[in-house]
Amino acid sequence: LATSGRTSKDALLAVEASRMMAMRASTAIRSAPVRNRKTAAAREAKGNRAGRLLVRAKAESKEEKEKITYGGRAQQLLGFRQAEGADKASKLELQIQLMKPGTWIPVCWGVICGAAASGNFHWIEDFPRDILLSAACIVLSGPCLTGFTQVINDWYDRDLDAINEPNRPIPSGRITGQDVLVQSLLLMFSGWGLALYLDNYVGHEFPTLTSIALFGTFISYIYSAPPLKLKQNGWQGTYALGASYIALPWWAGQSLFGELSLEIIVLTLMYSIAGLGIAIVNDFKSIEGDRELGLKSLPVIFGVEKAKYITVGTIDAFQLAVAAYLWAIDSKPYALVLLGLIVPQVYAQIKYFLPDPIKNDVAYQARAQPFLVLGILTTALAIGHNPYH
Numbered sequence: 001l002a003t004s005g006r007t008s009k010d011a012l013l014a015v016e017a018s019r020m021m022a023m024r025a026s027t028a029i030r031s032a033p034v035r036n037r038k039t040a041a042a043r044e045a046k047g048n049r050a051g052r053l054l055v056r057a058k059a060e061s062k063e064e065k066e067k068i069t070y071g072g073r074a075q076q077l078l079g080f081r082q083a084e085g086a087d088k089a090s091k092l093e094l095q096i097q098l099m100k101p102g103t104w105i106p107v108c109w110g111v112i113c114g115a116a117a118s119g120n121f122h123w124i125e126d127f128p129r130d131i132l133l134s135a136a137c138i139v140l141s142g143p144c145l146t147g148f149t150q151v152i153n154d155w156y157d158r159d160l161d162a163i164n165e166p167n168r169p170i171p172s173g174r175i176t177g178q179d180v181l182v183q184s185l186l187l188m189f190s191g192w193g194l195a196l197y198l199d200n201y202v203g204h205e206f207p208t209l210t211s212i213a214l215f216g217t218f219i220s221y222i223y224s225a226p227p228l229k230l231k232q233n234g235w236q237g238t239y240a241l242g243a244s245y246i247a248l249p250w251w252a253g254q255s256l257f258g259e260l261s262l263e264i265i266v267l268t269l270m271y272s273i274a275g276l277g278i279a280i281v282n283d284f285k286s287i288e289g290d291r292e293l294g295l296k297s298l299p300v301i302f303g304v305e306k307a308k309y310i311t312v313g314t315i316d317a318f319q320l321a322v323a324a325y326l327w328a329i330d331s332k333p334y335a336l337v338l339l340g341l342i343v344p345q346v347y348a349q350i351k352y353f354l355p356d357p358i359k360n361d362v363a364y365q366a367r368a369q370p371f372l373v374l375g376i377l378t379t380a381l382a383i384g385h386n387p388y389h
Contacts, residue, residue, distance in 0.1 A: 094169040095183055100150040104142035107249045109373055111137050113380035114253020117264065121257050121384075130257070136198060137209075137256050141249045144191030145213060149220035149244070151184045156224045160293065188217060198256060208255040216248045234298040235276075238283075242275030246376065264383070267325065270318050271376060277315035278372065280307065281365060284357045308357045312349045316342065319375060326382050334382030341375040344368070 089097070115121040115134050122130050154161070154170055155177070162171035169175035195213040222228040223240050231237040247268040254260055283290065283297040284304065290297045299307040319342050326335035345368040353364040 089174075091174075091179075094175055095179070098151045098154055098169055098175065098180075098183065099143065099147035099187070101143075101147075103150060104146050106245045106373070107141045107146050108138045109376070110246055110249030111141050111253035113376050114250040114255075115257050116253075116377065117250070117380040117383040118254045118256075118258030119384040133198070133202070133256060134253065136194060137252055140191050140194045140198070140209075140213065141252050144187050144194060145216055145220070148184055148187040148191065148217065149224070151180060151187065152221065153224040155180045155184075156226070156229070164289070191217070195252075202256060204255075208260060209252060212248060212251050212255065216244065219244060219248075232295050234296045234301050238279045238298065239272065239276045241279045242277075243269065243272040246272045246275045250380070267322065267379070267383075270322060271379070274315050274318045274372065277311045277313075278365070278369065280311045280314075281353070281357070281361050284308075284361055287358070304357060308354055311357070312346075312353065315372070316346060316349075319345075319372075322375075322379055326379065329386055331382040331386050334378055334385075337378050338375050338382075341371045341378065344371050 111134065115130075115137075121134065154168070158170045161168045166172060170180065192210065192213055195209040196207060199207040199209045219240055223230045223237060223244075229237075230240050247265075250268045251260055251265070254264060280298050283299050284307070287297065287299045287304065289295075290300050298310060301307075302310060319338065323335045323338040323342070326332075326338060348364050348368040352360040352367065357364075
């Protein structure tokens with residue numbers, strides 16, 4: 001009986017264990033779909049989140065790319081650089097790019113300085129006559145004749161651009177020689193015609209503006225075109241460039257509103273020597289290419305060490321000479337202002353340019369050039385307000 005009792009007890013325990021195992025298995029079977037559904041839902045949510053992040057990243061990347069492309073296209077249109085998608089630019093965009101509108105700014109500034117130096121420019125009196133006259137002179141000096149200069153310069157640099165910037169309008173074949181001929185002639189004759197009209201409008205007995213326009217066109221041509229091609233020769237080419245951006249537009253602005261005297265011609269040619277120094281700054285970064293192509297830029301002729309001191313010497317010495325001249329003609333307040341504008345230029349030379357003119361050329365120009373151009377305006381105002389002029 002005892003043995004029989006233990007057997008019955010063991011049997012009952014075994015049955016109970018089997019029943020519990022069956023219940024657990026049944027529970028596991030019933031809960032499996034729930035767990036699977038939760039896992040699937042979690043995976044789906046994770047996938048949706050990853051998808052949203054991917055879409056957002058693509059959108060941000062597209063937006064950033066559009067910003068970069070837009071900025072690049074703007075710089076391309078101004079003539080400063082090639083941008084992504086340049087091959088999709090219209091014919092008009094390419095022709096504007098050839099004219100390099102970014103280079104018109106210092107020329108327009110020169111016209112304004114000449115008008116100020118005349119002492120006869122008035123904002124209020126006969127409004128808006130003087131403003132419209134100065135705007136016409138800016139169009140003559142900037143879009144017309146500076147645009148002409150840039151177009152023919154690109155044409156005569158087409159072989160060099162084919163190596164360095166093959167996507168530019170001319171070496172890429174999107175602008176043909178016939179296109180260049182038509183555009184350059186249109187700009188040149190427009191500038192000459194506008195100069196002649198302004199001469200007649202202000203009653204010049206001698207066509208001063210037309211003569212300046214013809215002379216500027218001649219300098220532009222021999223700067224870029226063989227056999228002279230002044231840009232291949234260090235001093236001649238660099239000075240011609242500096243004079244074209246400072247002296248010629250000043251002469252145009254001053255002769256439009258007043259008289260162009262020998263004194264002003266000498267003064268602006270002195271300032272053009274300072275402009276020569278600014279032009280040399282741009283030659284340092286291309287010294288290797290210039291040396292290989294046989295171009296005689298000043299850094300190639302003298303080497304980097306000597307050329308950098310020639311550069312700062314021409315910029316500073318001739319501004320100091322102009323300041324001394326202003327002091328001598330009793331424009332002492334203007335002379336002191338000009339001296340004050342030279343100081344930050346010298347600081348930028350010591351801080352950025354002289355240590356490494358190749359690496360820091362852009363940083364130097366960004367910090368120094370605004371004071372140089374303000375100095376030119378200061379000189380113009382001094383001349384315009386001087387009782388002896």
